[in-house]
Amino acid sequence: MSIRTNILGYPRIGANRELKKAEEAYWAGKISKQELLDTAALIRKDNWQMQKDPSNDFSFYDQTLDLSLCVGAIPHRYDSLRNDRLELYFAMAHGYQKDGIDVTAMEMTKWFDTNYHYIVPEFIKDQHFELTFNKAAAEFREALALGIKTKPVLIGPVTYLLLGKEKESGFNRIELIDRLLSVYIEILKELESLGAEYIQIDEPFLGTDLSDYVKEVYRKAFARINGSTSLKIILTTYFGGLADNAGLAAELNPNVLHIDLVRDPEGWKELVRLLPKETSLSLGVVDGRNIWKNDFVRSLDLIDKVKGVIGGDRVIVSTSCSLLHCPIDLDNEKNGESLPCEVKRWLAFARQKVTEVVTLANLAGNSLSYFSKAALQANKADIEDRRTSALTNNEEVRKRMAAVTPHYSKRKSTFRERIVEQHRELYLPLFPTTTIGSFPQTADVRSWRSKFKKGEVTKEQYTEFIKSEIERTIRKQEEIGLDVLVHGESERNDMVEYFGEQLSGFAFTQNGWVQSYGSRCVKPPVIYGDVSRPNAMTVDWITYAQSLTDKPVKGMLTGPVTILQWSFVRDDQPRAVTMKQIALAIRDEVQDLEKAGIKVIQIDEPAIREGLPLRQADRDAYLEKAVEAFRISSSGVKDCTQIHTHMCYSQFNDIIRHIAAMDADVITIECARSQMNLLGAFADFKYPNEIGPGVYDIHSPRVPSVDEMVALLRKASQVISPAQLWVNPDCGLKTRGWVETEAALRNMVEAALTMRNNLRK
């Protein structure tokens, strides 16, 4: 018997980040639109020829934005840009400031609990939907022309509405379902007429807590879809088990239901009883969120059990979710120093995972070719090697972990007492100004770093260069008139990689890029063993920066939660244990900075919210561990040392209690894109410590005016006491150019001055 396979989605950035390079060249006016389109077509073709499965998993920026454009959910502020589809699309993604037109971008936020960001659909009460462009059909046709019949992928209609936001009051976006479905069905009809057989509809919200009302919407929506199309529906859920929604998912009566068995290995048991007899089950056994090799014996055991209940013809082998969250090809990793051969042996990237799915299906279908038998033997040996390797264990770390007591996670005094000492020490004006850490990373900076990595410049030359960058950055900040300065992070490629490279227990890929947002990719480290800090990591740079100025320079670290969240984490011990090990390493660095005379230290935790479990019931346990880890890293200092933290793109309402429990003296947060609305949570909670709500959006090259920022600060002062407020951009500036950065920061300092003067009047 042959067992079927299913791939939910494949990375679209290209094995060498071709898409990113082409897009950025296009935005800079260096290549034509046609050249960009050609690059995209080539990537799609490569992907299809390799795996022959999904289509419409490609995107120039984000699949949610694609759907917004397709169904005509285009906010009115872009009306003047409607005549050029690609320009319109990019304008929605990152704003537009050209030829007298000046429109802001749409909001962006994290996709469930991943580090992938999507563009938040905007809905109004009279939202009108119309099919402006059937991208799914276009890509299906394109693959067909190459002789490949694909399975198009679409975000499901309910998930799509839930992902969005109401832009005016008086309605609930979910009420728009009927209007949306009409367009949605048009999309399906066209696919049908083109000869498509399957359609994959992603409804990851089925893995979250749902109200009865939304459940009813699900039922009605799928009844209408089922009644309007003859396409076979593969309904996919991922990032968690169906749990109490299992019955609902079964009722939706898809041809195939996909479940994530990595997050919820038991999830099939209850489900198989509820499933209609004709429905097949797609078993997500190969982890789409991590890079460890699949344990074939374990997966086969699971597949066999399900087979035993529903029969092999109803079983499909699959990845847990789209492979979008995985790097592309392990075979491109050739550097045995940063990624030891032994560790590499334990890994599988997207391309390898596709092969794993196929091999598992062959093995499960008992088609025991020589190839699949050999693959099984090799897999057993690799899994055993990892389980017994000496690389993963460090006795010292284990001992230290056992000795951690509760006082590790407590500052000596309360915030009220500390802040008095800090004000005396730092002597800052009201509405103090600062930045989030990084300054523009110019081509020059990047090229020096890469030359240093390749050994083309000496350590001394490189150090001199970074020092000159630090000096330039310090002088610029002094000129602009900022109050708390930063060294600019020019020595850092990435806020996690930089630390991971200096910690033990981490390995690095050369080409393991994963899309983060738009053209931006990240290269997460691989945490394979116990973590420790052999040497100080930032002290030299920060003390050099401080030696250049009388103003306080903020030391800049990445926190334990974020390091964990943005890495591929070992799956052979609880994540919380790895997180605590990292916390201890960061604590050592914080203490070394303080010893070296640094008075303000920022520990960035932009990822704290994205680690939040999707189900309410699991959240407190996660947050308690995360807060504890942050506190372990930050509590080893004197009262007069000021601890900052920074977070971006987070809805804070439901976690504000825990944010407060982190007890950072100052928190800077993203707020500009939401027009300070995010601040409401802090106001309602009466957040006690100091806070810097970002006054401008750094994800766009747009220079905000003084008035704009004053208006935002006024709005902030209405809900937060001016004595608590800081003034800063909403994130690091590394992706910006110097020209717009300087202009924006000058305006920002001006805005802070206006606020101070107004207060005096």
Ligand code: GLN
């Ligand atoms: N300190 C970091 C920077 O400025 C923070 C980045 C982030 O929040 N993602 O780049």
Ligand code: ZN
């Ligand atoms: Zn940020």
